[in-house]
Amino acid sequence: xxxxxxxxxxxxxxxxxxxxxxxxxxxxxxxxxxxxxxxxxxxxxxxxxxxxxxxxxxxxxxxxxxxxxxxxxxxxxxxxxxxxxxxxxxxxxxxxxxxxxxxxxxxxxxxxxxxxxxxxxxxxxxxxxxxxxxxxxxxxxxxxxxxxxxxxxxxxxxxxxxxxxxxxxxxxxxxxxxxxxxxxxxxxxxxxxxxxxxxxxxxxxxxxxxxxxxxxxxxx
Amino acid sequence: xxxxxxxxxxxxxxxxxxxxxxxxxxxxxxxxxxxxxxxxxxxxxxxxxxxxxxxxxxxxxxxxxxxxxxxxxxxxxxxxxxxxxxxxxxxxxxxxxxxxxxxxxxxxxxxxxxxxxxxxxxxxxxxxxxxxxxxxxxxxxxxxxxxxxxxxxxxxxxxxxxxxxxxxxxxxxxxxxxxxxxxxxxxxxxxxxxxxxxxxxxxxxxxxxxxxxxxxxxxxxxxxxxxxxxxxxxxxxxxxxxxxxxxxxxxxxxxxxxxxxxxxxxxxxxxxxxxxxxxxxxxxxxxxxxxxxxxxxxxxxxxxxxxxxxxxxxxxxx
Ligand SMILES: Nc1ncnc2c1ncn2[C@@H]1O[C@H](COP(=O)(O)OP(=O)(O)O)[C@@H](O)[C@H]1O
Ligand SMILES: [Mg+2]
Numbered sequence: 001x002x003x004x005x006x007x008x009x010x011x012x013x014x015x016x017x018x019x020x021x022x023x024x025x026x027x028x029x030x031x032x033x034x035x036x037x038x039x040x041x042x043x044x045x046x047x048x049x050x051x052x053x054x055x056x057x058x059x060x061x062x063x064x065x066x067x068x069x070x071x072x073x074x075x076x077x078x079x080x081x082x083x084x085x086x087x088x089x090x091x092x093x094x095x096x097x098x099x100x101x102x103x104x105x106x107x108x109x110x111x112x113x114x115x116x117x118x119x120x121x122x123x124x125x126x127x128x129x130x131x132x133x134x135x136x137x138x139x140x141x142x143x144x145x146x147x148x149x150x151x152x153x154x155x156x157x158x159x160x161x162x163x164x165x166x167x168x169x170x171x172x173x174x175x176x177x178x179x180x181x182x183x184x185x186x187x188x189x190x191x192x193x194x195x196x197x198x199x200x201x202x203x204x205x206x207x208x209x210x211x212x213x214x215x216x217x218x219x220x
Numbered sequence: 221x222x223x224x225x226x227x228x229x230x231x232x233x234x235x236x237x238x239x240x241x242x243x244x245x246x247x248x249x250x251x252x253x254x255x256x257x258x259x260x261x262x263x264x265x266x267x268x269x270x271x272x273x274x275x276x277x278x279x280x281x282x283x284x285x286x287x288x289x290x291x292x293x294x295x296x297x298x299x300x301x302x303x304x305x306x307x308x309x310x311x312x313x314x315x316x317x318x319x320x321x322x323x324x325x326x327x328x329x330x331x332x333x334x335x336x337x338x339x340x341x342x343x344x345x346x347x348x349x350x351x352x353x354x355x356x357x358x359x360x361x362x363x364x365x366x367x368x369x370x371x372x373x374x375x376x377x378x379x380x381x382x383x384x385x386x387x388x389x390x391x392x393x394x395x396x397x398x399x400x401x402x403x404x405x406x407x408x409x410x411x412x413x414x415x416x417x418x419x420x421x422x423x424x425x426x427x428x429x430x431x432x433x434x435x436x437x438x439x440x441x442x443x444x445x446x447x448x449x450x451x452x453x454x455x456x457x458x459x460x461x462x463x464x465x466x467x468x469x470x471x472x473x474x475x476x477x478x479x480x481x482x483x484x485x486x487x488x489x490x491x492x493x494x495x496x497x498x499x500x501x502x503x504x505x506x507x508x509x510x511x512x513x514x515x516x517x518x519x520x521x522x523x524x525x526x527x528x529x530x531x532x533x534x535x536x537x538x
Binding site: 048050070071072073074075077078080082088089090091092101102104105106107108109149 | 235237238239241242245439440442443444445446447448449450451452453536537
């Protein structure tokens with residue numbers, strides 16, 4: 001369970017989030033929407049401990065995240081699978097090696113890494129491209145590679161920031177379908193997207209931010 | 221995903237096992253990376269090697285000098301130079317007088333001709349005997365004190381010898397030993413100083429190597445920190461890069477010292493033979509090689525630790 005309690009985030013002279021209170025129960029799929037600059041990315045960055053709240057508290061499964069520091073941040077982050085709009089792939093490694101990264105960090109056996117990596121690539125339809133360099137993949141394929149890496153270690157939370165940003169409608173629907181599939185097996189999914197047309201067709205909770213304030217979807 | 225998400229709350233395997241595994245992986249990957257850039261790696265090893273080889277060579281040379289001079293330590297002895305116009309007869313008389321002292325064991329007279337011949341033989345200037353019309357050396361008495369006489373007694377004796385009529389100068393022969401000890405002491409400090417400077421140089425070079433290695437893998441570090449690696453994990457490969465650079469440098473340095481000593485040992489051994497020494501020039505030895513590698517490795521690890529710790533703290537995902 002993720003609990004934002006009266007969270008504000010202030011950048012020098014600008015409030016990116018204002019007094020946001022929101023509870024996301026375990027196993028739910030939530031869309032975070034709002035215009036550009038509304039604070040979606042800031043919300044996710046706070047959750048990943050890439051930023052710290054200026055006010056309020058953020059609890060994950062009862063843990064006060066303000067108390068998570070130093071070497072424990074890595075362990076905390078590895079409970080999340082993150083899909084970035086700009087992919088954040090490593091272009092000096094193969095597709096397979098990119099997907100294997102979270103498993104290596106978590107200390108899986110080489111045997112298990114092989115097996116799980118291939119299973120994750122299969123799930124996103126990239127099996128057969130293991131040896132390829134990510135740079136030769138199309139935008140949609142790179143996004144799916146990012147998703148494979150995000151889910152390979154079976155995180156409890158899956159987070160995606162504008163995962164369909166540059167994709168055509170059909171690919172976007174495909175990607176959202178993948179997220180729904182992970183949600184069905186119990187993963188808590190949070191997707192930030194300003195593509196209202198796309199997300200309103202899917203029947204999940206939609207939380208709307210406007211200039212840093214939560215304007216809809218707060219209630220359960 | 222066919223099973224419900226297990227999450228990483230359930231450890232994939234015992235953390236010690238995976239920690240050991242990652243160490244092994246980081247160690248071998250760092251070594252492979254080093255060999256994949258043979259020129260850059262070779263240059264780093266060479267520079268570190270030179271930095272370690274110079275003080276190591278000086279140290280070994282110093283140790284050899286100390287060993288050789290240690291053998292030469294003889295009991296105290298005075299050379300008593302008589303006045304230039306002293307006749308051989310008068311010299312004999314002076315010998316008797318000195319010999320009668322209670323603190324003197326024996327006295328030997330070296331007549332001036334013999335003194336010159338000895339000097340010529342010692343220095344190799346044999347032609348000197350013919351070319352010098354007047355022997356500039358006086359008759360000399362070699363005075364051996366009793367073994368029981370020590371420092372204060374010796375200066376007492378020196379004073380006593382000085383006032384004997386016909387005596388020009390009293391030279392305490394162990395003076396050269398004191399001087400040599402002083403020179404050796406200065407030499408040791410010089411080696412220490414040079415060694416320290418060179419080690420600082422090696423650390424700076426190694427730290428710079430690590431900094432460049434981190435810079436080259438900046439994206440990777442940011443990404444792995446983003447997806448759950450902590451600083452220790454991200455730092456590990458670079459610590460091994462530092463360790464290998466240091467080891468390699470130490471090994472290369474030891475090889476350089478070894479080659480240099482092979483080149484040096486023949487003339488030095490000939491020289492030692494000339495001095496009737498049964499000593500042989502001793503090089504680094506296996507312990508010396510290991511010490512150099514160990515020192516190199518330690519310096520490498522230290523440099524890498526410092527460079528990686530400071531730099532990784534700044535490489536936060538944005
Ligand atoms: N590091 C930062 N420093 C200053 N202002 C920032 C920073 N990050 C985001 N902002 C501002 O905070 C607001 C919310 O940004 P963001 O969370 O990225 O919005 P969204 O993802 O909904 O487009 C924007 O006005 C943005 O300019
Ligand atoms: Mg954004």
